[in-house]
Amino acid sequence: MAGSGNAHLRPRDQVLLQVEDLVVEFPAGRGRTVRAVSGVSFDLARGETLGIVGESGCGKSSTARALVQLPPPRGGSVRLDDVELTTLRGEALRRTRRRLQMIFQDPISSLNPRRRVRDIVSEGTRVWGAGGDRVDEVLEAVGLDPATAAVRRPHEFSGGQCQRISIARALVLEPEVVICDEPVSALDVSVQAQILGLLEDLKERYRLTLVFIAHDLAVVKNVSDRILVMYLGKMCELAASTELIERPAHPYTRALLASIPGSGLDLPPADRLIKGEPPSPVDPPSGCRFRTRCPRAASRCAEEEPEIRPLTGGHWVACHFPETA
Amino acid sequence: MRRRLGPGFWIAACWILLVLAGALLADLLPIARYDETLAGPPRSGPSADHPFGTDGLGRDVFSRVVHGSRVSLGVGIGAVLLGLAIGGPLGILAGYRRRATDAIIMAFNDVALAFPSLVFALAVVAFAGASLRNVLIVLGVLGVPAWTRLIRGATLSFADREFVLAARVLGVRDSRILWREIMPNVAVPAASYAFIGMAVVVVAEGSLAFLGLSVQAPTPTWGGLINEGRTLMDDAPHVVLAPSLVMFLTVLSFNLVGDRLRALTDVRHSGLEPVRQAPPAAPAAPVHAVGDSLLQVEDLRTHFVTERGLVKAVDGVSFTLERGRTLAIVGESGSGKSMLIRSILGLLPGSGVDRSGNVYLDGDDLTRRTPEEMRHILGPRLGTVFQDPMTALNPVRTIGAQLAEPLRVHLGMNRKQAREEAARLLAQVGIPDPGRMLGRYPHQLSGGMRQRVTIAMALSCGPDVLFADEPTTALDVTIQDQVLRLLHRLREERHMAVVLVSHDLAVVREWADEVIVMYAGKVVERGPTAEIFGRTRMPYTEALLQAAPRLTDPAHHRLRVIPGRPPDLVDLPSGCAFQPRCAHARDRCVTEAPELLEDGHLYACWYPTGSPISEGAESRGR
Numbered sequence: 001m002a003g004s005g006n007a008h009l010r011p012r013d014q015v016l017l018q019v020e021d022l023v024v025e026f027p028a029g030r031g032r033t034v035r036a037v038s039g040v041s042f043d044l045a046r047g048e049t050l051g052i053v054g055e056s057g058c059g060k061s062s063t064a065r066a067l068v069q070l071p072p073p074r075g076g077s078v079r080l081d082d083v084e085l086t087t088l089r090g091e092a093l094r095r096t097r098r099r100l101q102m103i104f105q106d107p108i109s110s111l112n113p114r115r116r117v118r119d120i121v122s123e124g125t126r127v128w129g130a131g132g133d134r135v136d137e138v139l140e141a142v143g144l145d146p147a148t149a150a151v152r153r154p155h156e157f158s159g160g161q162c163q164r165i166s167i168a169r170a171l172v173l174e175p176e177v178v179i180c181d182e183p184v185s186a187l188d189v190s191v192q193a194q195i196l197g198l199l200e201d202l203k204e205r206y207r208l209t210l211v212f213i214a215h216d217l218a219v220v221k222n223v224s225d226r227i228l229v230m231y232l233g234k235m236c237e238l239a240a241s242t243e244l245i246e247r248p249a250h251p252y253t254r255a256l257l258a259s260i261p262g263s264g265l266d267l268p269p270a271d272r273l274i275k276g277e278p279p280s281p282v283d284p285p286s287g288c289r290f291r292t293r294c295p296r297a298a299s300r301c302a303e304e305e306p307e308i309r310p311l312t313g314g315h316w317v318a319c320h321f322p323e324t325a
Numbered sequence: 326m327r328r329r330l331g332p333g334f335w336i337a338a339c340w341i342l343l344v345l346a347g348a349l350l351a352d353l354l355p356i357a358r359y360d361e362t363l364a365g366p367p368r369s370g371p372s373a374d375h376p377f378g379t380d381g382l383g384r385d386v387f388s389r390v391v392h393g394s395r396v397s398l399g400v401g402i403g404a405v406l407l408g409l410a411i412g413g414p415l416g417i418l419a420g421y422r423r424r425a426t427d428a429i430i431m432a433f434n435d436v437a438l439a440f441p442s443l444v445f446a447l448a449v450v451a452f453a454g455a456s457l458r459n460v461l462i463v464l465g466v467l468g469v470p471a472w473t474r475l476i477r478g479a480t481l482s483f484a485d486r487e488f489v490l491a492a493r494v495l496g497v498r499d500s501r502i503l504w505r506e507i508m509p510n511v512a513v514p515a516a517s518y519a520f521i522g523m524a525v526v527v528v529a530e531g532s533l534a535f536l537g538l539s540v541q542a543p544t545p546t547w548g549g550l551i552n553e554g555r556t557l558m559d560d561a562p563h564v565v566l567a568p569s570l571v572m573f574l575t576v577l578s579f580n581l582v583g584d585r586l587r588a589l590t591d592v593r594h595s596g597l598e599p600v601r602q603a604p605p606a607a608p609a610a611p612v613h614a615v616g617d618s619l620l621q622v623e624d625l626r627t628h629f630v631t632e633r634g635l636v637k638a639v640d641g642v643s644f645t646l647e648r649g650r651t652l653a654i655v656g657e658s659g660s661g662k663s664m665l666i667r668s669i670l671g672l673l674p675g676s677g678v679d680r681s682g683n684v685y686l687d688g689d690d691l692t693r694r695t696p697e698e699m700r701h702i703l704g705p706r707l708g709t710v711f712q713d714p715m716t717a718l719n720p721v722r723t724i725g726a727q728l729a730e731p732l733r734v735h736l737g738m739n740r741k742q743a744r745e746e747a748a749r750l751l752a753q754v755g756i757p758d759p760g761r762m763l764g765r766y767p768h769q770l771s772g773g774m775r776q777r778v779t780i781a782m783a784l785s786c787g788p789d790v791l792f793a794d795e796p797t798t799a800l801d802v803t804i805q806d807q808v809l810r811l812l813h814r815l816r817e818e819r820h821m822a823v824v825l826v827s828h829d830l831a832v833v834r835e836w837a838d839e840v841i842v843m844y845a846g847k848v849v850e851r852g853p854t855a856e857i858f859g860r861t862r863m864p865y866t867e868a869l870l871q872a873a874p875r876l877t878d879p880a881h882h883r884l885r886v887i888p889g890r891p892p893d894l895v896d897l898p899s900g901c902a903f904q905p906r907c908a909h910a911r912d913r914c915v916t917e918a919p920e921l922l923e924d925g926h927l928y929a930c931w932y933p934t935g936s937p938i939s940e941g942a943e944s945r946g947r
């Protein structure tokens with residue numbers, strides 16, 4: 001997948017958040033660098049939920065952190081309305097932070113074990129000197145009883161409740177965009193359903209725009225309007241949720257879907273759609289990065305990186321030989 | 326957490342307080358002046374007037390020891406505070422700022438750490454003059470590198486935690502993050518190290534004083550007292566012994582307090598750790614026939630006695646399993662799936678746990694086997710694969726060495742045979758280029774490859790039953806598919822039975838022949854896979870099925886929510902354990918626990934759901 005390009009971005013005045021050619025790099029020892037994210041672009045209209053899926057190491061979390069500028073990306077732009085975040089520094093960046101909040105995967109380590117729940121949730125309001133009266137409201141909104149919960153410490157709560165506390169903390173500043181990085185991956189099915197339902201409610205109540213990152217396609221489909229599939233730091237495919245699941249065009253998306261046990265989709269067995277192991281991100285394959293595992297790979301795939309291009313009706317794919325029904 | 330400190334801690338703390346009080350109040354105590362000669366007959370042993378006796382000049386040793394503690398404790402506390410005052414901020418700065426700041430600070434620090442510190446201390450004191458102030462400063466400054474390193478390490482480990490990121494996302498300023506988020510977490514390890522540091526300084530000061538390089542006479546110091554008493558060893562040993570003993574106890578106490586404080590940060594106790602042997606769970610003699618199944622488990626129970634109460638982690642589980650079949654055990658976190666497996670295999674923590682019931686392998690009762698005998702059954706007859714492949718692999722040995730070991734121990738192969746067999750096994754689990762892989766170390770492999778290696782290890786001695794506890798939970802979905810296919814293929818080829826533990830109903834539905842659904846340590850539904858999924862009877866199983874999102878559901882589909890959360894095992898609801906969360910519950914569910922009933926398959930419910938739910942996917946080709 002290797003896809004680059006920006007043809008799929010919508011006009012700037014229609015979107016709230018626009019991410020263009022995002023590049024995130026990390027040192028990989030011996031003077032080398034890994035491109036964890038390599039030219040990824042997407043946008044979100046106000047009130048929309050964009051799901052990002054891919055396997056471990058494909059750059060999902062790096063993308064999420066680059067959006068909140070922790071750390072600022074190596075290249076590309078992140079634009080919230082007309083504010084370019086990547087060039088903001090110091091105080092100006094700090095002031096825009098409250099518009100963009102984040103929820104993390106590990107509910108336990110997202111909360112400072114030595115602080116009380118009320119202090120954790122109200123931290124944002126103390127820093128900004130406003131909204132202190134919202135603390136009880138958001139605690140209630142996430143389904144916790146402010147009277148009993150607020151004075152306790154995180155270890156007295158279960159994983160699902162800790163995740164509710166994290167959500168309350170993110171909401172207290174009335175952010176416009178909330179980035180959820182694998183928010184339910186550490187939770188049991190029954191608790192996962194509670195949190196997914198909660199996120200949908202809160203989205204409506206507070207008019208949130210969500211970026212929802214997960215490795216589980218069924219979970220992502222459940223909450224997202226559109227889904228972006230990533231592989232090894234690149235974009236593969238972008239489409240409306242139902243369209244993507246029902247008519248996957250990219251060979252990698254098809255392999256992902258076919259690997260899900262009991263998917264109920266009409267796809268060949270996964271072992272015919274993908275083979276082998278993901279290559280090292282330090283030394284990615286030339287051309288299309290999926291070619292080492294792709295059953296459709298041809299010589300062109302090694303020479304030329306596929307650009308993202310449109311199929312029909314808002315369905316985009318970065319592949320030389322996509323599956324088209 | 327306080328109760329965890331133990332009596333040793335409190336005794337040590339009291340001793341430190343006592344010595345500290347003595348040091349502070351030395352002038353007010355009704356004891357002889359430390360420099361008053363002939364307070365008693367010289368060199369006399371302990372008596373009522375002079376509890377520690379007198380020295381060569383007839384001075385009261387007790388008084389001298391008490392006054393000596395002023396120097397020892399003063400230097401101890403002062404030097405540690407000085408070291409912390411300089412090293413603490415440096416460490417926090419290095420750990421939080423990272424990059425250049427960190428590199429520079431740590432470069433200096435490493436050089437400083439490499440310095441022969443006591444020699445340095447001797448030189449400085451000898452040169453600058455032996456006074457309380459000089460000794461304190463030298464010992465304090467010498468402690469700085471260790472403090473810097475400790476505080477940096479603690480800061481680093483928290484600076485990356487999500488709660489710090491979350492604070493930064495909220496727009497919290499760095500200074501406040503350091504103060505509110507990081508400092509409280511660094512404080513406990515710092516306090517623990519402070520006590521250990523004091524012990525070190527007290528010893529160092531003692532050594533300097535012994536060499537005459539600390540505070541000069543007539544002010545007494547512990548080290549000085551020991552030095553003075555040396556010449557009287559033969560006829561008045563108490564002059565040396567008294568200060569030595571006090572110093573020893575003080576150093577010991579500092580170490581003990583520091584150590585216990587550190588233990589506090591290591592583990593978060595849940596109150597669920599076993600404290601003692603549980604009483605036998607089911608005294609009644611077993612009344613069951615032993616069939617000729619490969620594996621037969623009868624009324625297995627595993628109970629823990631914990632501080633909070635009795636935990637029935639496994640509570641009366643029975644099943645049989647034949648060759649060539651896969652049994653899945655499914656349930657939410659804490660339902661007892663892993664404990665059931667460990668209980669079958671006899672791999673339970675040593676104390677505070679009680680197991681009852683029977684496990685028959687080909688009619689042979691494993692619960693009667695000694696741990697030594699079990700060692701020859703685990704491996705050759707029962708193979709295991711766990712969620713985290715790293716727990717099964719030794720990080721410092723090659724894959725080849727680890728694979729060959731069971732082959733040589735259990736199957737008596739020689740080195741060359743074992744190596745060939747190891748390569749064959751690796752090829753069998755789908756590892757490319759097995760010959761080269763034998764020389765690799767676990768960290769050089771991807772997660773999926775490692776899991777294949779542990780599967781190869783589990784299979785190496787040709788087990789009859791393979792137990793796989795969440796073997797794919799840590800893996801990506803495309804790799805999960807590969808590993809599950811592999812397990813299935815191997816089961817066919819080797820005609821084994823597989824026990825597959827999973828929390829994922831979709832995995833179970835796809836790969837198992839029979840299913841056990843667990844809730845709060847009990848089997849709540851059991852039967853052939855098609856029955857369980859096609860004619861679900863137990864409301865919990867049904868709720869679980871509907872709570873899991875499916876690809877075929879429309880986007881923004883509302884999932885069924887199971888209210889509440891899994892029960893606390895020490896405080897189970899009365900009657901049916903699922904009753905507080907169950908939509909079908911009625912009065913009887915509160916008063917009476919349902920037994921497993923047979924109707925097509927087994928389920929434990931008074932008011933089972935009748936409707937066959939969920940069409941779902943047919944199994945695809947494997």
Ligand SMILES: Nc1ncnc2c1ncn2[C@@H]1O[C@H](COP(=O)(O)OP(=O)(O)OP(=O)(O)O)[C@@H](O)[C@H]1O
Binds near residue numbers: 597599662665674
């Ligand atoms: N050493 C122990 N002492 C006391 N209780 C224990 C001990 N080990 C486990 N338990 C309890 O036994 C219960 C079952 O634990 P088990 O690990 O079998 O659950 P599980 O179903 O495998 O969960 P998961 O899906 O999280 O792996 C838990 O409530 C746990 O707290």
Ligand code: SF4
Binds near residue numbers: 252291297318319
């Ligand atoms: S067909 Fe070619 S371009 Fe498309 S995914 Fe496969 S390797 Fe990449």
Ligand code: SF4
Binds near residue numbers: 901902903905931
């Ligand atoms: S016994 Fe009662 S509470 Fe338990 S599952 Fe059945 S209906 Fe629900």
Ligand SMILES: [Mg+2]
Binds near residue numbers: 662663664794795
């Ligand atoms: Mg488990």
